[in-house]
Amino acid sequence: MNNFHLIQTCPNSNARAAELVTSHGLVPTPVFSPVGSQATVKTMTPEELKDIGIAMVMVNTYHLYLRPGIDVIEAMGGLHQFMAWDRAILTDSGGYQIFSLAPLRKVSDQGVIFRSHIDGSQHLITPELAIQFQESLGADIIMVLDECPPSTDTFERVKQGTERTHRWAERCQKSQTRSDQALFAIVQGGVFPELRRKSARFLTSLGFPGYAIGGLSLGEPKALTQAIVEETVALLPENKPRYLMGVGSPEDIVEGVARGIDIFDCALPTRVARNGALFTWQGRYNIRNSAYERREEPIDIDCDCYTCRNFSAAYLHHLFKCEELLAYRLATIHNLRFMNNLMSKIRDAIINGTFNTFRDSFLANYKPTDEKLQLAQKKKWLEAQNHNEIAEN
Amino acid sequence: MNNFHLIQTCPNSNARAAELVTSHGLVPTPVFSPVGSQATVKTMTPEELKDIGIAMVMVNTYHLYLRPGIDVIEAMGGLHQFMAWDRAILTDSGGYQIFSLAPLRKVSDQGVIFRSHIDGSQHLITPELAIQFQESLGADIIMVLDECPPSTDTFERVKQGTERTHRWAERCQKSQTRSDQALFAIVQGGVFPELRRKSARFLTSLGFPGYAIGGLSLGEPKALTQAIVEETVALLPENKPRYLMGVGSPEDIVEGVARGIDIFDCALPTRVARNGALFTWQGRYNIRNSAYERREEPIDIDCDCYTCRNFSAAYLHHLFKCEELLAYRLATIHNLRFMNNLMSKIRDAIINGTFNTFRDSFLANYKPTDEKLQLAQKKKWLEAQNHNEIAEN
Numbered sequence: 001m002n003n004f005h006l007i008q009t010c011p012n013s014n015a016r017a018a019e020l021v022t023s024h025g026l027v028p029t030p031v032f033s034p035v036g037s038q039a040t041v042k043t044m045t046p047e048e049l050k051d052i053g054i055a056m057v058m059v060n061t062y063h064l065y066l067r068p069g070i071d072v073i074e075a076m077g078g079l080h081q082f083m084a085w086d087r088a089i090l091t092d093s094g095g096y097q098i099f100s101l102a103p104l105r106k107v108s109d110q111g112v113i114f115r116s117h118i119d120g121s122q123h124l125i126t127p128e129l130a131i132q133f134q135e136s137l138g139a140d141i142i143m144v145l146d147e148c149p150p151s152t153d154t155f156e157r158v159k160q161g162t163e164r165t166h167r168w169a170e171r172c173q174k175s176q177t178r179s180d181q182a183l184f185a186i187v188q189g190g191v192f193p194e195l196r197r198k199s200a201r202f203l204t205s206l207g208f209p210g211y212a213i214g215g216l217s218l219g220e221p222k223a224l225t226q227a228i229v230e231e232t233v234a235l236l237p238e239n240k241p242r243y244l245m246g247v248g249s250p251e252d253i254v255e256g257v258a259r260g261i262d263i264f265d266c267a268l269p270t271r272v273a274r275n276g277a278l279f280t281w282q283g284r285y286n287i288r289n290s291a292y293e294r295r296e297e298p299i300d301i302d303c304d305c306y307t308c309r310n311f312s313a314a315y316l317h318h319l320f321k322c323e324e325l326l327a328y329r330l331a332t333i334h335n336l337r338f339m340n341n342l343m344s345k346i347r348d349a350i351i352n353g354t355f356n357t358f359r360d361s362f363l364a365n366y367k368p369t370d371e372k373l374q375l376a377q378k379k380k381w382l383e384a385q386n387h388n389e390i391a392e393n
Numbered sequence: 394m395n396n397f398h399l400i401q402t403c404p405n406s407n408a409r410a411a412e413l414v415t416s417h418g419l420v421p422t423p424v425f426s427p428v429g430s431q432a433t434v435k436t437m438t439p440e441e442l443k444d445i446g447i448a449m450v451m452v453n454t455y456h457l458y459l460r461p462g463i464d465v466i467e468a469m470g471g472l473h474q475f476m477a478w479d480r481a482i483l484t485d486s487g488g489y490q491i492f493s494l495a496p497l498r499k500v501s502d503q504g505v506i507f508r509s510h511i512d513g514s515q516h517l518i519t520p521e522l523a524i525q526f527q528e529s530l531g532a533d534i535i536m537v538l539d540e541c542p543p544s545t546d547t548f549e550r551v552k553q554g555t556e557r558t559h560r561w562a563e564r565c566q567k568s569q570t571r572s573d574q575a576l577f578a579i580v581q582g583g584v585f586p587e588l589r590r591k592s593a594r595f596l597t598s599l600g601f602p603g604y605a606i607g608g609l610s611l612g613e614p615k616a617l618t619q620a621i622v623e624e625t626v627a628l629l630p631e632n633k634p635r636y637l638m639g640v641g642s643p644e645d646i647v648e649g650v651a652r653g654i655d656i657f658d659c660a661l662p663t664r665v666a667r668n669g670a671l672f673t674w675q676g677r678y679n680i681r682n683s684a685y686e687r688r689e690e691p692i693d694i695d696c697d698c699y700t701c702r703n704f705s706a707a708y709l710h711h712l713f714k715c716e717e718l719l720a721y722r723l724a725t726i727h728n729l730r731f732m733n734n735l736m737s738k739i740r741d742a743i744i745n746g747t748f749n750t751f752r753d754s755f756l757a758n759y760k761p762t763d764e765k766l767q768l769a770q771k772k773k774w775l776e777a778q779n780h781n782e783i784a785e786n
Contacts, residue, residue, distance in 0.1 A: 039711065043718040046703070068686065068711040075687055076707050084703045293461065294468055310439070310477045314469050318432065318461040325436045328718060 004210070004241045004262075010355040014233060014260030017350040020241055022088040022140035023180050024080065025055065029241065029262040030346055032253060032339045033058040033090055034270055038067065039083040042270055043329040044336075046085045051306070052333065053340040056088035056140070058265040061133050062097035065123075066116050070133045078138035090265065091139040093130040093172075095186075096214070096245070099148040107147060109164060127171040135178045141243075143212065144172040146186040151218040158190035166202050173206060184210040184243060191220050193231045200235035211236045212243040213261075217252070219375060226255055233260040250279060250342055251368045254359055257346055269339050273331035276320045279338040283367035287331065292317040305337035306330075397603070397634045397655075403748040407626060407653030410743040413634055415481040415533035416573050417473065418448065422634065422655040423739055425646060425732045426451040426483055427663055431460065432476040435663055436722040437729075439478045444699070445726065446733040449481035449533075451658040454526050455490035458516075459509050463526045471531035483658065484532040486523040486565075488579075489607070489638070492541040500540060502557060520564040528571045534636075536605065537565040539579040544611040551583035559595050566599060577603040577636060584613050586624045593628035604629050605636040606654075610645070612768055619648055626653040643672060643735055644761045647752055650739055662732050666724035669713045672731040676760035680724065685710035698730035699723075 003021040010016065020027040034041045034049070037060045041049060049057065064073060076082045079089055095112075098105055102114035111126030130145035145168050147161040165188045176183050185203040189195030203211065213232050216225050229244060236242055243263035244256050253264050269279065276288040280300045287299065298308035299316065307316070307330040319327035349358035368374075396414040403409065413420040427434045427442070430453045434442060442450065457466060469475045472482055488505075491498055495507035504519030523538035538561050540554040558581045569576050578596040582588030596604065606625050609618050622637060629635055636656035637649050646657050662672065669681045673693045680692065691701035692709065700709070700723040712720035742751035761767075 038715045038717055039708075040717050040719045043722070045699075045719065045722070067715055068707070072687055072707065072711075076689055076705055082705070082708055082711075084708070294465055296469055306438075312469055312475070314461070314465065315432070315475055315477070318465075318475075322431045322460055324431055324433050325718060325721060326433045326438065329436070329438070329722075 004239065006239065008351045008353075010258075010350050011353065012356040013258040013359070015257045015346075015350050015355045016260065016262065017347045018241070018262060020088075020262075022056075022182075024086060024088045024140055027055045027088050028347060030253070030257045030343055030350075031055060031263055032269075032343050033263065033265040034336055034339070035060070035265055035267040036083070037063045037267070039064060039073070039079065041332075041336075042274065043325075043332050046083070048306075048333060049085070049336070050087070052337045053344075054087070054336065056090055056263075057085060058090045058092070059083075059137075059139065060094070060097055061091050061130070061137065062094035062101070064137065065094060065125075065133060066118055070136050074136040078136075080138060088141070089137075089139040090141040090263075091134050091137055091143065092245075093134065093143040093145040094125055095130070095143075095146045096148050098125065099150075107161075107164070109167065111145070112147075127168040128175040131172050131175045131183070135176070135181065138178075139181065141182050141184060141210065143184050144169045144186055146188055146214055148188070148215050149190055151191060151215070151220045153190060155190075155192055155195070158188075158192060159195055162188045162190075162195050162199050166199065169203055169208075170206060173208070182209040184208060184212050184241075186212045186214040186245070187232050187236075188215050189228075189232075190215055191224055191228060193228065196228055196232050197235060200232050204235065204237060208240070210241040210243060210263075212245050212263075214245045216244070217246045217248060219379070222252065222255075222371060225252075226259065229256060229259045229261065236260075249368065249374070250339070251363065251366060253339075253342065254346065254362055257350075258355070258359055269335040270332050273335040274328045276327075276331065278331060279335050281362075281365055284369055287313065287316050288320050289317075299334060303334065303337065304341075305334045307334045307337075397632065399632065401744045401746075403651075403743050404746065405749040406651040406752070408650045408739075408743050408748045409653065409655065410740045411634070411655060413481075413655075415449075415575075417479060417481045417533055420448040420481050421740060423646070423650045423736055423743075424449060424656055425662075425736050426656065426658040427729055427732070428453070428658055428660040429476070430456045430660070432457060432466070432472065434725075434729075435667065436718075436725050439476070441699075441726060442478070442729070443480070445729045446737070447480070447729065449483055449656075450478060451483045451485070452476075452530075452532065453487070453490055454484050454523070454530065455487035455494070457530065458487060458518075458526060459511055463529050467529040471529075473531060481534070482530075482532040483534040483656075484527050484530055484536065485638075486527065486536040486538040487518055488523070488536075488539045489541050491518065492543075500554075500557070502560065504538070505540075520561040521568040524565050524568045524576070528569070528574065531571075532574065534575050534577060534603065536577050537562045537579055539581055539607055541581070541608050542583055544584060544608070544613045546583060548583075548585055548588070551581075551585060552588055555581045555583075555588050555592050559592065562596055562601075563599060566601070575602040577601060577605050577634075579605045579607040579638070580625050580629075581608050582621075582625075583608055584617055584621060586621065589621055589625050590628060593625050597628065597630060601633070603634040603636060603656075605638050605656075607638045609637070610639045610641060612772070615645065615648075615764060618645075619652065622649060622652045622654065629653075642761065642767070643732070644756065644759055646732075646735065647739065647755055650743075651748070651752055662728040663725050666728040667721045669720075669724065671724055672728050674755075674758055677762055680706065680709050681713050682710075692727060693731075696727065696730065697734075698727045700727045700730075 105114040134142035185208040295313035349355040498507040527535035578601040688706035742748040
């Protein structure tokens with residue numbers, strides 16, 4: 001079991017600085033975990049992630065289950081050894097991917113029957129199997145299997161899904177055999193405050209070492225996401241880590257921290273990097289823009305990342321125009337370093353009692369990507385991913 | 394002008410160890426230069442290339458001329474600064490690419506009119522422009538513009554092309570204005586020994602600081618390539634570097650060294666790496682093969698590259714199966730380190746007077762890829778490259 005020590009709480013918001021002690025090192029929180037779906041943070045070596053300062057990566061059990069197979073990774077000495085990453089790892093249960101990627105699925109109390117998005121083969125996952133798989137992988141934080149309804153579902157459907165999530169959480173807890181992994185519960189309940197409250201109350205009564213908030217950031221307006229986070233966090237214990245799944249963008253993370261979240265994971269910073277969208281303290285800029293063709297300065301002259309210390313914006317622009325593989329690496333390094341610097345600034349501000357000032361100043365300078373555009377892009381990407389991966393075989 | 398110092402010659406072959414002094418560091422020879430067509434050795438950062446031990450990279454003027462444009466690189470401080478590479482660079486004149494990639498071209502004594510393989514736009518390159526472009530880029534070794542006929546051309550056509558190459562070489566020599574770049578001539582003459590001898594005699598009479606052998610390894614049998622190299626090298630001055638363009642595979646390099654070649658460049662080691670073909674001292678193996686699915690050992694247990702020191706063959710196999718971008722990086726690192734280790738072993742053997750033993754032992758252990766298969770793959774790749782790049786726009 002991991003330990004979680006609160007270091008400082010913000011007097012003007014719910015923000016807090018803490019540390020999570022895992023068997024693979026200390027994770028200072030608030031923390032952002034990049035996503036390494038298939039046991040690799042796309043384009044990055046473990047050394048690069050360490051240089052950037054990454055303390056924990058998030059890996060998808062669903063993807064590893066399909067390729068190379070849980071048994072292969074177990075035979076290779078577990079996930080840390082397989083991907084040569086000796087810092088902390090967080091695995092999800094597979095629930096979210098099954099509900100978002102798998103083309104066909106049938107949910108019952110037993111579990112979920114789904115088809116692989118790669119080859120169409122049929123599989124069954126149960127709460128017990130989700131734990132067994134994650135114990136074989138050996139991550140430091142593991143997750144219960146949950147039912148993840150679309151944000152457009154009716155109250156009645158979300159209620160049923162949430163109740164099933166609760167029954168599954170109990171079964172997951174009972175089937176856990178390893179004591180060196182922290183099993184987190186996942187609060188569901190869609191966009192319905194009443195269901196969220198019920199879910200938080202039920203799950204905390206079971207006593208987990210950490211709590212995630214799932215089923216958000218799936219297309220609902222940001223103001224609603226934030227309201228639900230507030231409602232939920234208020235019912236979670238102070239002394240346990242809180243994890244907001246699938247969030248997010250720099251501005252969403254700052255808002256999440258202000259509401260008491262400790263852990264974030266999201267594919268966005270690495271995904272948009274490969275598309276040429278680079279973070280600066282003023283907002284996201286696309287390096288493919290012709291304005292960069294002859295810019296001798298780096299993307300961000302004050303940035304301390306490897307990319308900005310060594311290359312002009314013109315060179316990066318050229319690599320993107322030519323679709324050179326180095327482009328995706330250099331952009332990923334920049335965005336991940338930005339995220340890490342953001343988390344450090346947030347944490348320092350909380351510890352120094354200046355988080356509210358930091359938050360105001362950050363939000364005043366950072367121009368977020370238009371919300372509608374962002375949602376449209378995300379939808380397009382999810383569809384394209386689904387389509388490509390199915391078409392591949 | 395660079396300096397070239399012979400250190401040791403082999404008593405039993407024409408092999409020699411030397412050093413080439415450039416304004417961007419010393420290049421120990423025999424040397425293999427990886428290809429960085431578009432101002433990037435695909436997937437690699439300059440730091441990785443240095444860790445591997447690369448002393449010189451080869452960059453294609455034709456590609457840079459089309460994207461981002463010679464003027465952009467000049468405005469960004471030249472090629473070394475643009476790609477953040479402070480070691481030696483070799484640029485070709487563009488001749489070979491024009492004759493192999495450009496869909497339409499018209500050669501006259503003035504120069505070559507060709508269409509871009511990217512957008513079909515029409516361009517003219519003359520010997521004077523080829524030098525001007527390469528002076529703007531600022532590589533340490535630059536090449537004359539040459540006519541590069543297909544290996545199936547008739548004696549008469551090759552003779553005409555070779556004579557034009559000679560007239561162009563004189564014009565290139567006359568138009569050179571920078572004294573810190575070594576301009577190499579290119580011996581042509583196809584597969585006709587008589588034309589090769591004529592070409593070598595004519596070009597050496599003009600007095601260049603180095604000589605390349607062009608127009609080989611283009612589909613003719615290997616025995617013929619080697620015979621032509623022997624014929625040509627015999628007529629080149631002892632005290633100048635000799636560069637065999639577009640070669641090659643490990644076995645071809647060992648044979649080229651034995652015939653007196655000092656410099657090699659080839660896209661093969663990096664290109665096949667991205668296809669999963671990895672070099673070992675026993676030959677090339679494809680990591681996609683299912684035999685690697687559960688192999689805990691690295692590709693080559695004795696290899697000192699970053700990939701083999703950190704990752705199992707099983708992990709690399711998984712990355713290739715999932716088409717993860719990290720796969721192409723890790724494979725490239727391995728193959729380039731193999732090439733660099735090969736060149737070090739060759740050079741040490743020459744210096745210690747054991748090159749012939751090394752050569753015999755290398756060739757006895759290394760199983761080369763079937764020649765016909767290799768040619769077929771190369772042809773397929775060239776066609777695919779042409780097709781994709783045209784289709785792209």
